[in-house]
Amino acid sequence: MSKILTFGASSSKKSINKRFAVYVAHCIPNADVNVLDLNDYEMPIYSIDRENEDGIPDLAYTFKEQFKNSDAVVISFAEHNATYTSAFKNIFDWISRIDKNVWHNKPMFLLATSTGGNGAVIVLEAAYSRISRRNSNHISTFSLPNFNENFNDSMGITNPKLKSSFESKLDEFISKI
Numbered sequence: 695m696s697k698i699l700t701f702g703a704s705s706s707k708k709s710i711n712k713r714f715a716v717y718v719a720h721c722i723p724n725a726d727v728n729v730l731d732l733n734d735y736e737m738p739i740y741s742i743d744r745e746n747e748d749g750i751p752d753l754a755y756t757f758k759e760q761f762k763n764s765d766a767v768v769i770s771f772a773e774h775n776a777t778y779t780s781a782f783k784n785i786f787d788w789i790s791r792i793d794k795n796v797w798h799n800k801p802m803f804l805l806a807t808s809t810g811g812n813g814a815v816i817v818l819e820a821a822y823s824r825i826s827r828r829n830s831n832h833i834s835t836f837s838l839p840n841f842n843e844n845f846n847d848s849m850g851i852t853n854p855k856l857k858s859s860f861e862s863k864l865d866e867f868i869s870k871i
């Protein structure tokens with residue numbers, strides 16, 4: 695059994711990225727899937743003053759610990775104003791203060807989707823660029839445009855071209871776990 699940590703990098707209760715991330719995690723054979731909800735990790739907005747006065751919140755340690763305890767990680771990023779959602783960025787800022795090994799060097803599958811045609815590719819590029827600097831393990835990426843037209847929960851990706859490109863990325867990721 696591989697322990698797969700997954701979440702949508704969004705705090706929306708109806709997050710399409712959470713749906714997509716959970717779907718992809720379950721595509722991995724023999725996976726024990728641990729799904730996080732960013733709403734369970736809401737912390738004060740990061741500031742150096744808060745850190746100096748009150749320290750790093752326990753929730754940041756709890757969040758980071760789950761990376762340590764996993765064999766691989768699947769994250770799907772929502773794009774807000776061409777970058778991370780505030781919910782994800784705040785968690786990222788806090789956990790980056792614990793130690794430099796932010797992601798515990800696990801193989802990662804970084805995804806992104808949106809209801810529009812760009813598939814949240816800008817935030818995906820930003821996430822890959824940042825995370826790959828601090829994680830020397832393998833990182834696969836895939837962006838799914840027009841989520842509502844190209845995905846359903848029972849069949850997964852319905853567009854044949856996108857499905858084929860997704861499956862080669864998935865195979866690549868699985869081979870690194």
Ligand SMILES: Cc1cc2nc3c(=O)[nH]c(=O)nc-3n(C[C@H](O)[C@H](O)[C@H](O)COP(=O)(O)O)c2cc1C
Binds near residue numbers: 708
């Ligand atoms: C404040 C805000 C900013 C957004 N900015 C972008 C954007 O820059 N690019 C984009 O593709 N979609 C943008 N969207 C649309 C989101 O991609 C869409 O709401 C998507 O469902 C978010 O993913 P989620 O359901 O996983 O939260 C934005 C939505 C909100 C609420």
